[in-house]
Amino acid sequence: LIAQPVWLQQGWMHVKLTFVVLLFAYHFKTHHIFKQLQNDVVKWTSSQMRLWNEGSTLILFSVVFLVILKNSINWIFGVVGIFVLAIMLMLGFKIYKRYRTKKNEE
Template sequence: MELYNYIKSLHLIFVITWFAGLFYIVRLFVYHAEAKQKAQPEQDILIKQYQLMQYRLWYIITWPSAVLASVFAFWMLFFTEVGNVWLTQPWMHVKLAFVFLLYLYHLKCHQIFKQLQNNEVKHSGNFFRIWNEGATIILFAVVFLVILKNAINWIYGVIGIFVFSILIMMGFKLYKKIREKNQNR
């Protein structure tokens, strides 16, 4: 059981650093997209700096954290008695569905990262602000599932995530109005 607690601790540490990387990389995407609107030479200077920051964050923190979080998760689930029990429980199936969504989110961020590294800006800063909330929604869902260990009430969780998403979007729109008002001063 002591080994299991070490594995779980390492898993949690790398999940935290993985999410930190995902949150920050998308924030850098926002800045990168907005730098495209700047005049020269500021645009080139900023984009070069953001590309470097994105590269380091993505390959030194985010990808290694994702891999290590996954390794320790698989270890817990498939090589411990507790994990074998959890795999039979409905809440874990729902949690693993959200983890699958997290992998898809990560891979889409990787695709965007590669585009930005090649100076292909296909989305606006506003798009990236909204995109950044995807990881937040997944984080909320996974934490509540793990803590409550209840998939029967998942419908309440889905409703809660939906309401939370609406609140985030309303906050985003309010923030956007405030920014536009301050820029017009």
């Protein structure tokens, strides 16, 4: 941004910086969860922790996607695609959890 301050006038950079701020918030929340676990306070189920783990992957993928493809395609469709990917991941976890529960009952 120091070398190319004109990027701050572009929409994709605002979205990218928003994702970077989300990544910082994710990091601080993860540290909070870690401190709770150190004190034997378990508030999250294993399924919730699996979903939480995918959050950083989606955020980092979003940042890289916006930087690499900012001029190739309309980045708004890319961001929508990332949210669709997130929804598909959540549905995949739900389906896997049901499958695992049924298999354990047998």
